[in-house]
Amino acid sequence: MKKHYFAIIKFPMYVSLSLFILALVYFIMALASYHRLGLSGWGTAAYTLLFIILVVLVSSWILILMSTHQKIKPKGLKLYTAWMLVNIYYYLAKWLSKLFLQSKQILQESFLHFNNEIVLTNFNGIHSQKILLLLPHCLQSSECKIRIVNDIIECEECGNCDIAKMKGIVNKYNVKAVVASGGSLARKLIIDTNPDVIIAVACHRDLTDGLRDSWRYPIYAVLNERPKGTCFETTVSTAPIEFAIKKFA
Ligand code: SF4
Incomplete structure (x- = not known):
């Protein structure tokens, strides 16, 4: 039972960890650049853009996590979260699971279970x-x-x-x-x-x-x-x- 539970939560765990790593890398790079050079106009624009992307990624992921228990009503939002799940978060989880030398099948099974929870809640x-x-x-x-x-x-x-x-x-x-x-x-x-x-x-x-x-x-x-x-x-x-x-x- 415990083993089954860990198999299911692997996908959301990998996505969350990937986002945490991305945020950490972003802040380390931003701080290092600022201390070394101070930020130029272009530098500020680039880091602002990256920050906005990071905020969108994190907030969309939180929305998806919530949608496993709470129904999303607007159809457009449902489509947006579905697109993000298969086109962004699946790849983030895949990248990290490869790093941890996990089998592809385990990740796929966890991804399918996670998606099932969303579909059951929302339809x-x-x-x-x-x-x-x-x-x-x-x-x-x-x-x-x-x-x-x-x-x-x-x-x-x-x-x-x-x-x-x-x-x-x-x-x-x-x-x-x-x-x-x-x-x-x-x-x-x-x-x-x-x-x-x-x-x-x-x-x-x-x-x-x-x-x-x-x-x-x-x-x-x-x-x-x-x-x-x-x-x-x-x-x-x-x-x-x-x-x-x-x-x-
Ligand atoms: S008749 Fe139906 S149950 Fe029997 S072998 Fe063919 S597909 Fe399968």
Whole structure:
């Protein structure tokens, strides 16, 4: 339990520490320049600009941290924090985790958990038909005679793979579900269905890339299990999916 908790807080910890290091470097450099030379007009302008950037970075991060517990109402602000999270803070955390020789997968998992907290807090009261369950093609049995393309309605629910369980969820909660065989198709299916919220099932890498690609959409990430190796007959637990649907609907 303790180990799981530390895995989750790694991403916010790395971002906070990166910002602290940046602020420290800034103040050391500013003080050193001032003592050595006094600041010229250009120097003052440059340090003022850097200070403003630092303030924006820190205040936006505080806002994002708050959004894990408190709903952000203005849509523009939601988009701004989503953009900052995937385009700025993710890279700050990645840089620091590399410095600490941490595995990429641990950081990605923590990032996905952190993003899930934000999405759960900020999106609810959504019509079930506006919830999209985005599934990876590798969930399907390699021996299945039916070719599941995009829509899982074709599945005959023989139970040989987890597509049957997903079809059960679709029928139970009346949500939409699509199967994507790659990032480009996933993007197209998202644009075509234009959901209010997405519950995406995939591996660490695909979920992280997908989340950063489609940052305009709120994405709740569910990691699949890979008992037979990467991208082959993967499985997924229904519990986190049902939990998310109940929270969003
Ligand atoms: S559960 Fe559906 S998709 Fe999976 S093997 Fe059976 S018919 Fe094919």
